[in-house]
Amino acid sequence: xxxxxxxxxxxxxxxxxxxxxxxxxxxxxxxxxxxxxxxxxxxxxxxxxxxxxxxxxxxxxxxxxxxxxxxxxxxxxxxxxxxxxxxxxxxxxxxxxxxxxxxxxxxxxxxxxxxxxxxxxxxxxxxxxxxxxxxxxxxxxxxxxxxxxxxxxxxxxxxxxxxxxxxxxxxxxxxxxxxxxxxxxxxxxxxxxxxxxxxxxxxxxxxxxxxxxxxxxxxxxxxxxxxxxxxxxxxxxxxxxxxxxxxxxxxxxxxxxxxxxxxxxxxxxxxxxxxxxxxxxxxxxxxxxxxxxxxxxxxxxxxxxxxxxxxxxxxxxxxxxxxxxxxxxxx
Amino acid sequence: xxxxxxxxxxxxxxxxxxxxxxxxxxxxxxxxxxxxxxxxxxxxxxxxxxxxxxxxxxxxxxxxxxxxxxxxxxxxxxxxxxxxxxxxxxxxxxxxxxxxxxxxxxxxxxxxxxxxxxxxxxxxxxxxxxxxxxxxxxxxxxxxxxxxxxxxxxxxxxxxxxxxxxxxxxxxxxxxxxxxxxxxxxxxxxxxxxxxxxxxxxxxxxxxxxxxxxxxxxxxxxxxxxxxxxxxxxxxxxxxxxxxxxxxxx
Numbered sequence: 001x002x003x004x005x006x007x008x009x010x011x012x013x014x015x016x017x018x019x020x021x022x023x024x025x026x027x028x029x030x031x032x033x034x035x036x037x038x039x040x041x042x043x044x045x046x047x048x049x050x051x052x053x054x055x056x057x058x059x060x061x062x063x064x065x066x067x068x069x070x071x072x073x074x075x076x077x078x079x080x081x082x083x084x085x086x087x088x089x090x091x092x093x094x095x096x097x098x099x100x101x102x103x104x105x106x107x108x109x110x111x112x113x114x115x116x117x118x119x120x121x122x123x124x125x126x127x128x129x130x131x132x133x134x135x136x137x138x139x140x141x142x143x144x145x146x147x148x149x150x151x152x153x154x155x156x157x158x159x160x161x162x163x164x165x166x167x168x169x170x171x172x173x174x175x176x177x178x179x180x181x182x183x184x185x186x187x188x189x190x191x192x193x194x195x196x197x198x199x200x201x202x203x204x205x206x207x208x209x210x211x212x213x214x215x216x217x218x219x220x221x222x223x224x225x226x227x228x229x230x231x232x233x234x235x236x237x238x239x240x241x242x243x244x245x246x247x248x249x250x251x252x253x254x255x256x257x258x259x260x261x262x263x264x265x266x267x268x269x270x271x272x273x274x275x276x277x278x279x280x281x282x283x284x285x286x287x288x289x290x291x292x293x294x295x296x297x298x299x300x301x302x303x304x305x306x307x308x309x310x311x312x313x314x315x316x317x318x319x320x321x322x323x324x325x326x327x328x329x330x331x
Numbered sequence: 332x333x334x335x336x337x338x339x340x341x342x343x344x345x346x347x348x349x350x351x352x353x354x355x356x357x358x359x360x361x362x363x364x365x366x367x368x369x370x371x372x373x374x375x376x377x378x379x380x381x382x383x384x385x386x387x388x389x390x391x392x393x394x395x396x397x398x399x400x401x402x403x404x405x406x407x408x409x410x411x412x413x414x415x416x417x418x419x420x421x422x423x424x425x426x427x428x429x430x431x432x433x434x435x436x437x438x439x440x441x442x443x444x445x446x447x448x449x450x451x452x453x454x455x456x457x458x459x460x461x462x463x464x465x466x467x468x469x470x471x472x473x474x475x476x477x478x479x480x481x482x483x484x485x486x487x488x489x490x491x492x493x494x495x496x497x498x499x500x501x502x503x504x505x506x507x508x509x510x511x512x513x514x515x516x517x518x519x520x521x522x523x524x525x526x527x528x529x530x531x532x533x534x535x536x537x538x539x540x541x542x543x544x545x546x547x548x549x550x551x552x553x554x555x556x557x558x559x560x561x562x563x564x565x566x567x568x569x570x571x572x573x574x575x576x577x578x579x580x581x
Contacts (some may be wrong), residue, residue, distance in 0.1 A: 177443055178443070179437045179441050179443070179446070182430070182433060182434055182437055182443075182446075183434065183437065185423070185426065185430075186423055186426075186434040189423035189424060189425055189426060190421050190422070190423055190424075192385070192417075192421060193417065193421035193422070193423065193482075194423075194434065195385075195404070195405040195406050195409075196383065196385075196405055196409060196414070196415050196417070196421075196483075197409060197414075197434050197435040197438060197482055197483075197485075197486055198406050198409030198410050198435075198438035198486055199406055199434070200404075200406045200407075201406070
C-alpha cells in the first residue's frame with residue numbers, strides 16, 4: 001500500500017511538470033527520458049527481478065516499433081491497434097527467444113550473448129527486407145489527430161508516456177508482492193534451490209521474458225508514434241539494448257523505481273554534458289561508461305539500493321542507543 | 332510391513348565410465364525415519380538427486396505413492412510432495428530468512444498473506460523465530476541448515492529427503508535439531524536422511540540402508556546394520572570385520 005502511494009506521488013510530481021514548464025526542449029527531454037525508463041523497466045523485470053541479463057532488448061523495442069509502423073504504413077491499420085499489436089509482437093518475440101534460450105539451459109553470459117545475437121540478426125534482416133523499408137526506413141504519415149495516436153501538443157505525448165511508465169511501475173510493484181514475482185526472485189538467487197521448492201524455473205523465466213519484452217516493446221511502439229520514423233539502426237541497434245540495461249543497473253536492479261531514477265540520471269548527465277561541451281559525438285556514451293563504473297564500484301545495488309541501505313543504516317544508528325537509555329531511566 | 336510411500340527399484344546412475352549408483356533399491360514408509368548411510372563417495376547424494384528429479388536414472392524406476400515418477404522434473408515432484416535439502420546449503424542469500432521460507436510456502440498457498448503466515452509458523456518450528464528478518468547470508472552454518480529444513484518443510488511435503496542436515500553442527504546444535512526432525516516424522520512425513528553422525532542415526536532411524544560403491548550392501552535396524560560385517564568392511568577396509576571381532580574377544 002505504502003509502495004503504491006509512493007508510485008502515485010512520483011507520477012503526480014511528473015504530471016505537474018507540463019503545468020509549470022512550457023519549454024518544448026524540456027518536455028522533449030522528459031518524453032525521451034521516460035521512454036528510456038519504460039524500456040529499462042522492461043529489462044528490469046527480467047534482469048533485475050529474474051537475474052537474466054539480456055544484452056538484446058533491442059529485439060523487443062525494435063519489433064514493437066516496426067510492427068506499429070508497418071501496420072500503419074503498409075496496411076493502413078489504425079495507429080492504436082498498431083500500438084497494441086506491436087506490444088503483442090514484442091511479447092511473442094520474447095517468447096520465442098526465451099523459449100529457445102531457456103530450453104537450451106543458457107545462463108548468465110551465455111544468455112546475454114545469445115540475446116545480443118538475436119537482436120543483431122533482426123537488425124541485419126531489417127536492414128535488407130523490403131517490408132521494413134530496408135536501408136531507408138519507414139516514415140509514418142503525419143496526421144495530428146488523437147485517433148492516429150499523434151498529438152499537436154508535446155504535453156499530451158508526455159502524459160501518454162507517463163501513463164505507460166506508471167503502468168510499468170505498478171507491474172514491478174505487483175511483481176514484488178506476488179507469488180510469480182517471489183518465484184522469479186528465487187530463481188535469480190538460486191535456480192536449483194528454487195526448483196527443489198516446486199518452482200518451474202523454465203516457466204517462470206519464460207513468463208518474465210514475455211512480460212519484459214512486452215514492456216520494452218511498448219517503448220518501441222511509442223518511439224514510432226513520437227518520431228514518426230524508424231530504421232533498422234534505431235529499432236534494433238545496440239544503443240537501445242545498452243540504455244535499457246544501463247538505466248536499471250545505475251538506478252537499482254530489481255527495484256520498482258530503479259529504471260526511472262537511472263533514466264533521469266543518465267539522460268540528465270548526457271544532455272548536460274552536451275550543453276556544456278557542444279555536441280561532441282559519443283560523449284554521452286563515455287559519460288554512461290564513467291557513471292556505470294562509479295555506480296558498480298560504490299553502489300552495486302544502484303542508486304535506489306544505496307539510498308535504501310543508507311536509510312536503514314541511519315534508522316539503526318538512531319534506533320540502537322535507545323533501549324539502554326530507557327533501562328537507565330527505569331533503573 | 333508398513334505400506335511404503337517411496338520405493339526405489341534397481342536404480343542405476345552412470346556418469347560416463349563411473350557407475351555412481353548400481354541397481355540400488357530402497358523404500359521409505361510414511362511417518363518413519365529411514366536412514367541412508369555409507370562411506371564418502373558411495374553415491375548417497377546421487378541417489379537423492381535421482382529421487383528428487385535433479386538427475387535422471389540410467390536404469391531402474393522410482394515409485395512414489397503408488398505411481399511411477401521416474402524422470403519427472405524436480406518442481407513437479409515437489410508438487411507431489413517430495414522435498415529435499417541440499418548437503419551444500421543453498422540459501423537465497425540476498426533474501427531475508429522469512430522470504431526464503433516464503434518461496435517454499437508459496438507452493439501450496441497462492442495468496443501472499445497465507446504463505447507468509449505459513450513461513451512464519453515454519454520458521455518458529457525449526458527455531459529461526461528470532462531471525463526471520465535477517466538476511467539469509469548472515470546466518471551461521473547451523474542457522475543455514477535450519478533454513479534448509481524450514482524451506483523444505485514449508486512446501487508441506489509427504490516425503491522429506493535430508494542430505495546431511497547435521498553435518499558441521501556441534502553436539503549441542505545436534506541436540507537441538509534432532510527433536511525437530513522427530514517432530515516431522517510424528518506428523519506423518521516420511522523422512523529419509525543421509526547422515527554421517529551415527530549417534531543421530533542410531534537414535535532417530537528405524538530402518539537403515541547402507542550404500543557402498545553404489546550398491547546397497549545391507550539394510551535393517553540400526554543395531555543390525557552396525558553389526559553387519561559387510562558394513563564394517565565398507566567403512567574400515569577388507570578384513571576389518573574379522574579384526575574387530577577378534578579385538579572384541581581379547
